[in-house]
Amino acid sequence: MDKDRIAGSAKVVKGKIKEAVGKVVSDAKLETEGKADQFEGRVQNAVGGLKDTLKGK
Secondary structure, eight states, X not given: OOHHXXXXXXXXXXXXXXXXXXXXXXXXXXXXXXXXXXXXXXXXXXXXXXXXXXXXX
């Protein structure tokens, strides 16, 4: 498994936590940052998956 997939998954989890905290405390900026982290993590995870495919794993 490529390190980008691991880091991407971690960013998605971090983003979900940020988004949830932002909703609870009514902080729109924190909620938006969480959504952005999730998107970035999904992209990084996809890149890692592509690397794994190219390596034949």
